Amino acid sequence: MDWRTTDLSDAHPEAETLPMVFRSFGGKTRFQGRVRTLKVFQDNALVRRVLEEEGRGQVLVVDGGGSLKTALLGGNLAQLAWERGWAGVVIHGAVRDTEELKEVPIGILALAATPRKSAKEGLGEVDVPLNLPWARVLPGDLLLADEDGILLLPSPQSGGQSAG
Numbered sequence: 001m002d003w004r005t006t007d008l009s010d011a012h013p014e015a016e017t018l019p020m021v022f023r024s025f026g027g028k029t030r031f032q033g034r035v036r037t038l039k040v041f042q043d044n045a046l047v048r049r050v051l052e053e054e055g056r057g058q059v060l061v062v063d064g065g066g067s068l069k070t071a072l073l074g075g076n077l078a079q080l081a082w083e084r085g086w087a088g089v090v091i092h093g094a095v096r097d098t099e100e101l102k103e104v105p106i107g108i109l110a111l112a113a114t115p116r117k118s119a120k121e122g123l124g125e126v127d128v129p130l131n132l133p134w135a136r137v138l139p140g141d142l143l144l145a146d147e148d149g150i151l152l153l154p155s156p157q158s159g160g161q162s163a164g
């Protein structure tokens with residue numbers, strides 16, 4: 001992987017970016033893939049359901065509303081993501097089992113770690129546009145993450161709408 005988000009941002013000034021307010025908890029700090037999205041709040045049953053699907057090198061972006069009260073992913077779900085071929089998980093929220101997450105060779109970005117588990121009711125929305133505090137994230141965007149932040153390039157099919 002020779003790219004850097006800084007160089008890509010220079011080359012694509014219209015691209016959405018997310019600042020590195022996230023902490024890297026996974027085995028990889030640099031990763032990339034097409035985006036799947038999930039919007040939940042303190043409930044991670046849908047996180048498991050989506051990660052059970054074939055990842056095919058995609059990155060799951062979870063808008064957890066920024067809540068740090070419960071963890072939306074832990075060691076088991078991280079292991080599942082790796083086994084199913086996901087390139088990474090980006091969580092606007094919290095994770096747990098940080099010692100285990102380090103050993104999983106995918107990208108795992110989240111705001112914080114917290115011990116408390118999430119509810120399992122299955123509430124939330126899959127494959128919807130996400131309005132994170134810094135940028136809009138659309139399913140199908142190409143996400144690239146490194147130490148400087150996250151860059152989002154719109155999917156060819158979206159006609160560049162996410163760059164607006």
Ligand SMILES: O=C([O-])CC(=O)C(=O)O
Nearest residue numbers: 073074075076077117118
């Ligand atoms: O199951 C959960 O709620 C999250 C977790 O602890 C894990 O993935 O190991």
